[in-house]
Amino acid sequence: MTDVPVLDLSADVVSLTRQLVDIESVSHNEVRIADAVEAALRPLAHLDVSRHGNTVVARTDLGRAERVVIAGHLDTVPINSNLPSRLVDGILHGLGTCDMKAGDAVILKLAADLTAPNRDLTLILYDCEEIESHHNGLFKLTVSDPDLMRADFAILMEPSDAVVEAGCQGTLQFEVRATGQRAHSARSWKGANAIHAAAEILSRLGSYEARRPVIDGLEYREGLNAVMIRGGVATNVLPDECVVSVNHRFAPDRSEEDAERFVVDFFDGFGVTVTDSSPGAHPGLDRPAAKAFIEAVGGPVNPKFGWTDVARFTVLGVPAVNFGPGDPMFAHKQDEHVPVEHIERCERQLKQWLGLDKVDHRGMA
Amino acid sequence: MTDVPVLDLSADVVSLTRQLVDIESVSHNEVRIADAVEAALRPLAHLDVSRHGNTVVARTDLGRAERVVIAGHLDTVPINSNLPSRLVDGILHGLGTCDMKAGDAVILKLAADLTAPNRDLTLILYDCEEIESHHNGLFKLTVSDPDLMRADFAILMEPSDAVVEAGCQGTLQFEVRATGQRAHSARSWKGANAIHAAAEILSRLGSYEARRPVIDGLEYREGLNAVMIRGGVATNVLPDECVVSVNHRFAPDRSEEDAERFVVDFFDGFGVTVTDSSPGAHPGLDRPAAKAFIEAVGGPVNPKFGWTDVARFTVLGVPAVNFGPGDPMFAHKQDEHVPVEHIERCERQLKQWLGLDKVDHRGMA
Numbered sequence: 001m002t003d004v005p006v007l008d009l010s011a012d013v014v015s016l017t018r019q020l021v022d023i024e025s026v027s028h029n030e031v032r033i034a035d036a037v038e039a040a041l042r043p044l045a046h047l048d049v050s051r052h053g054n055t056v057v058a059r060t061d062l063g064r065a066e067r068v069v070i071a072g073h074l075d076t077v078p079i080n081s082n083l084p085s086r087l088v089d090g091i092l093h094g095l096g097t098c099d100m101k102a103g104d105a106v107i108l109k110l111a112a113d114l115t116a117p118n119r120d121l122t123l124i125l126y127d128c129e130e131i132e133s134h135h136n137g138l139f140k141l142t143v144s145d146p147d148l149m150r151a152d153f154a155i156l157m158e159p160s161d162a163v164v165e166a167g168c169q170g171t172l173q174f175e176v177r178a179t180g181q182r183a184h185s186a187r188s189w190k191g192a193n194a195i196h197a198a199a200e201i202l203s204r205l206g207s208y209e210a211r212r213p214v215i216d217g218l219e220y221r222e223g224l225n226a227v228m229i230r231g232g233v234a235t236n237v238l239p240d241e242c243v244v245s246v247n248h249r250f251a252p253d254r255s256e257e258d259a260e261r262f263v264v265d266f267f268d269g270f271g272v273t274v275t276d277s278s279p280g281a282h283p284g285l286d287r288p289a290a291k292a293f294i295e296a297v298g299g300p301v302n303p304k305f306g307w308t309d310v311a312r313f314t315v316l317g318v319p320a321v322n323f324g325p326g327d328p329m330f331a332h333k334q335d336e337h338v339p340v341e342h343i344e345r346c347e348r349q350l351k352q353w354l355g356l357d358k359v360d361h362r363g364m365a
Numbered sequence: 366m367t368d369v370p371v372l373d374l375s376a377d378v379v380s381l382t383r384q385l386v387d388i389e390s391v392s393h394n395e396v397r398i399a400d401a402v403e404a405a406l407r408p409l410a411h412l413d414v415s416r417h418g419n420t421v422v423a424r425t426d427l428g429r430a431e432r433v434v435i436a437g438h439l440d441t442v443p444i445n446s447n448l449p450s451r452l453v454d455g456i457l458h459g460l461g462t463c464d465m466k467a468g469d470a471v472i473l474k475l476a477a478d479l480t481a482p483n484r485d486l487t488l489i490l491y492d493c494e495e496i497e498s499h500h501n502g503l504f505k506l507t508v509s510d511p512d513l514m515r516a517d518f519a520i521l522m523e524p525s526d527a528v529v530e531a532g533c534q535g536t537l538q539f540e541v542r543a544t545g546q547r548a549h550s551a552r553s554w555k556g557a558n559a560i561h562a563a564a565e566i567l568s569r570l571g572s573y574e575a576r577r578p579v580i581d582g583l584e585y586r587e588g589l590n591a592v593m594i595r596g597g598v599a600t601n602v603l604p605d606e607c608v609v610s611v612n613h614r615f616a617p618d619r620s621e622e623d624a625e626r627f628v629v630d631f632f633d634g635f636g637v638t639v640t641d642s643s644p645g646a647h648p649g650l651d652r653p654a655a656k657a658f659i660e661a662v663g664g665p666v667n668p669k670f671g672w673t674d675v676a677r678f679t680v681l682g683v684p685a686v687n688f689g690p691g692d693p694m695f696a697h698k699q700d701e702h703v704p705v706e707h708i709e710r711c712e713r714q715l716k717q718w719l720g721l722d723k724v725d726h727r728g729m730a
Contacts, residue, residue: 169551171551171601173600184671185588185590185592185612185614186534186536186588186614186670186671186672187588187670187671188588188590188614189575189586189588193570193590193591195567195570195590195591195592195593195594195609196567196570196571196590196591198567198594199564199567199568199570199571202560202561202563202564202567203564203568205558205560205561205564206561206564210554221554223550223551223552223553223554225550225553225558225560225561225603226558226560226561226596226597226604227550227560227597227598227599227600227601227602227603227604228560228596228597228600228604229560229563229594229595229596229597229607230594230595230597231591231593231594232591232592232593232594232595232610233592234592235538235592235593235610235612235641236536236592236612237592238590238592239591239592239593242594244560245597245600247550247600247601249550249551249553276600305551305552306549306551306552307551329549
């Protein structure tokens with residue numbers, strides 16, 4: 001571990017966020033930031049630290065009645081002329097500020113400052129969230145060390161405007177295919193145009209009305225959208241195939257199988273091929289650990305429309321919510337940023353919930 | 366001119382076709398076949414031979430009342446395991462047999478055998494017909510030596526089942542664009558899906574009814590077909606653009622401008638961008654030279670639906686027809702072939718029309 005950046009966990013949470021942001025960590029390039037995180041956590045005597053690839057896990061083992069997982073990913077999408085960080089008028093700008101190094105900084109502050117939390121903690125900082133699922137550090141941990149994922153409740157520090165976003169919708173990616181018969185375009189009556197046949201697919205999509213089920217008091221909103229379309233052989237040939245790639249977002253009261261049945265039925269008469277699928281996550285707000293968290297944090301509770309790694313906990317039977325600083329609409333944008341107030345509020349509320357009596361969000365160490 | 370293949374113009378037309386087919390001449394690789402054609406024609410005292418790139422022109426100058434252009438292209442589409450030629454049961458198989466070295470062989474037989482035709486002849490064997498128009502040898506000749514194209518009538522030896530196909534339809538290539546607004550597919554109500562908006566474009570295409578005008582007694586049949594479609598940003602993003610490439614074939618009673626006005630009007634409400642356009646060719650069967658040819662050849666006269674180089678003559682005010690051996694449906698196919706009977710019939714009919722009294726289609730020289 002040579003040339004490992006030094007993280008100062010005694011700094012305030014905003015400074016710590018900047019330290020993390022300024023260590024470039026695009027997916028597959030997380031070794032330096034993971035080294036830095038591991039090096040900062042190892043000396044803390046109240047934590048049991050383990051390393052799994054570029055994922056770092058830190059646990060207390062105080063025999064508390066409940067255990068909580070708090071997790072954040074260390075990687076970012078590619079750089080877009082938005083490094084290093086800049087702090088302007090209470091807003092921290094730069095790649096990863098919102099998605100999600102501000103959340104990671106909160107986790108590191110909890111690690112450093114909560115030497116005797118009222119719930120046992122499993123803190124997970126992982127790699128490769130922004131790319132294909134099989135690289136995802138949390139997914140790999142689910143496979144290699146599922147016991148480390150077990151808890152009564154999980155919080156994922158995904159940006160959610162510093163309020164609780166519960167559960168998440170599932171996502172089903174599939175192709176709908178219209179077919180025809182090739183012919184020279186100068187003698188088109190000898191063939192059948194597959195692109196023309198796709199009009200019916202697009203027109204059904206246009207008439208789709210989204211289901212909006214209420215689950216645990218939260219109104220979800222489904223979606224069915226063409227995201228890609230392709231077809232054509234040459235400019236003088238009638239095309240014999242047109243493929244529409246469709247993305248379906250489904251509320252967590254439906255399983256992946258339910259969702260697939262729905263789309264096959266919806267596109268009756270056309271070939272449907274599922275290419276990718278991830279289950280939703282039930283909000284689980286009826287579970288005692290979740291209830292207590294919601295009460296402690298206060299404020300609104302919103303449904304999560306997008307898919308996040310909370311679903312990985314749901315699969316293990318662990319209720320999980322998204323709760324992190326930053327507006328998710330700015331994730332992956334060139335002008336990504338996070339309000340300082342969000343970062344400080346998340347830190348303060350988590351510390352209060354986890355039993356730090358006197359909370360001063362500056363210089364807490 | 367080293368290593369120039371020797372063409373034996375005294376051979377019968379089918380043997381000569383095989384000689385031409387067995388000289389590979391994919392577009393941009395016509396130098397050897399053009400050298401061979403030039404070398405075979407130069408010794409013929411009754412012809413004035415000139416070379417223009419890989420295009421060879423041979424003319425009589427007998428002061429006849431009429432001049433006829435007879436033209437054929439020397440290039441082929443790429444090889445597809447279909448060389449050398451094979452003669453099986455009266456059918457000659459191989460790349461270029463149909464499109465259009467059988468026609469070229471007929472032209473070479475006319476050149477060799479008609480020392481005193483009843484009409485002056487301009488025989489043109491040209492390159493690069495199968496690729497972008499600006500490479501086309503006949504197009505280049507129109508620009509560099511338009512006088513060589515002037516005539517009372519022109520015959521293009523494009524495969525037409527050895528019957529006359531008159532004129533040709535024009536072709537207009539354009540893009541129709543539907544637009545929208547990007548949004549994350551999990552929050553689709555924040556955007557507008559451009560692919561869904563393209564449903565209306567496809568549905569108008571589906572309801573199109575082809576105009577079938579009768580011109581000089583021939584029924585043309587227009588066409589309007591999507592040939593390509595593209596759209597999409599990523600599988601989790603609502604697309605903001607969907608582009609449909611459309612090919613319009615229009616009968617020769619409409620100009621390119623007429624055709625463009627029609628499609629702009631047809632897709633009213635959408636952006637239309639013309640990317641390519643070629644005018645149709647009026648059959649011109651009311652012109653005396655054309656009439657005489659039709660009478661001499663006999664048989665049915667069909668409209669040409671596809672676009673061919675006959676349009677280049679129409680632009681110069683020269684009536685022109687397609688008349689060549691082979692079924693055009695087999696052009697560009699792996700199993701390209703031509704019936705021997707077609708080749709011999711074309712040769713016989715052209716020679717009769719051009720004044721060779723005693724026609725014996727074998728060993729005529």
